[in-house]
Amino acid sequence: MIDVLDYVMLFFLAATAIGIVRLRGLIAVVMLSGIYSLLAASLFVILDAPDVALTEAAVGVGAATVLMLGTVALTTREEKPVRFRPLPLVVVVVTGIVLIYGTLSLPPFGAADVPARLHVSPLYLAEGYEQTGVPNIVTAVLASYRGFDTLGEVVVIMAAGVGVIALLAGRRSGQGEKGE
């Protein structure tokens, strides 16, 4: 049953992506990208990654949709019609074929005896709860074992946010309005 859900939702995902490419009204594209994020988040949940799914929902559906709506409000609502050019399509198709070919040599999904899962993963799984006290092992790895890594990511995101706020605040004060 979960397999059926997977396939149908992957089909929805592909249909949404094609819709995003084909539609020219940018507001509709923003709405469809919100649906895309919701679908991706659902698939993360089905794949047992509720943490990633929460992040995807908060960032993809919440923040990204609002930011893109703000961008549309500041710029334009219609995408300019583009002439069909074959070269980008060829590049994308060839890259996709190469990537799919690369996945053929990957170990099967969930295999336990691959090098990536023999080094520290058993240690995390065996002692994660005692060492960190976090019930969810993914959260334990992200927030405790790789805490400095996560801290670096947070710093990058904060720098990006400060940059965007600086840009928008400058624009607002140029219009004589009080920035938000």
Place this chain on the structure above:
Amino acid sequence: MFIAAALGLLVTMAMALARAYLGPTIYDRILAVNVFGTKTVLMIAIVGFLTDRPEFLDVALVYALINFIGVIAALKVFKYGDLGADGSRREEGLGK
């Protein structure tokens, strides 16, 4: 029963997706996204029960909250054309 509910949800999701793609007005599309978010919440809850892990209900709750905030933000942009509007101005938004 959960399987039947999941299949029904998939059908509803397909219809919401079609409305988001075809929707002649912006409000059709907003409503489609809102409906799709609600269906996602229900789908996550049902997946939780299908796989005997009802703790996914927490994730579903967070989704419901985020979905609400996102729709409010979208509607505000359409009404005022600006996310920073304080609501006292009656200027033309993106809606018309």
